[in-house]
Amino acid sequence: MKWTLAQLRKFHDEVIKFDDDLKIENLTDRKDILSVERLNVKGEIFVRSRQFNVQIYIDTIINMLDSRTSEDIQVPLQIESLEIFDETVHEDDDLDENVHPVIHTLDLEPVIRELIIVNLPTAYTTSDEPLGSGKDWEVIDEDEFAHESEEKTDPRLEKLKALLDSDEEKED
Incomplete structure (x- = not known):
């Protein structure tokens, strides 16, 4: 999910809609995260002169190990976020966590990866039984x-x- 700034500038003051299924390998180094089963990303990019506001909707299923039983389970996640990509900021600037510098291309994959990792539960179980x-x-x-x-x-x-x-x- 990459766009060059030249491609985006053609749509000044317009909204670009996107809806795509992605494949992400090696989401994180956590041992309890096995794989990303399904990942659908929808959203809109509002193009302004030097800033791009991206509304992202992520719907995914993550294969994890159950925290109690160590069995393979599927954890559904639905994430919504507004991310701002700005040409006038630099990486060393003190930025809000939702503001990202952009130089030549607007790449959503690192942001999508980060949003999934941040929203993953640290422990998850499908078991309703108490520990015993x-x-x-x-x-x-x-x-x-x-x-x-x-x-x-x-x-x-x-x-x-x-x-x-x-x-x-x-x-x-």
């Missing part, structure tokens, strides 16, 4: 914990509880 249990522990919800803590009294503290109860009776 391990040696000498198990996962319980808060209601169970509150109920168990009310019922259980350490037998070594029974005498102290009786003493506390008798003190409360004396105060009444």
Whole structure:
């Protein structure tokens, strides 16, 4: 998805629409990201004199490893962003994250790649089950914990509880 500035200038003060399926290999070096299954990019480029406003809509499915089971799963992503490409800015300028310098060509692929990487979850699972249990522990919800803590009294503290109860009776 590249356009030269000469191509874009032909459409001054107009909107250029695009809709394309892309193939991106080696999206990131993360080991849990296996591949990009499907990637569709739609959008519009509004051409101004030295600035190009690009509204991008990304619809993709990423093949990842499940965070709990390590099985292959598909993670759908829908991303929308407004990116500004400007001829008057330089790479060493202190820029907003959505403003990009452009010299000879407007290339959307690095921006698309970055948007996908930033929006990927750090951990993702399709499992609805809680973690389960391990040696000498198990996962319980808060209601169970509150109920168990009310019922259980350490037998070594029974005498102290009786003493506390008798003190409360004396105060009444």
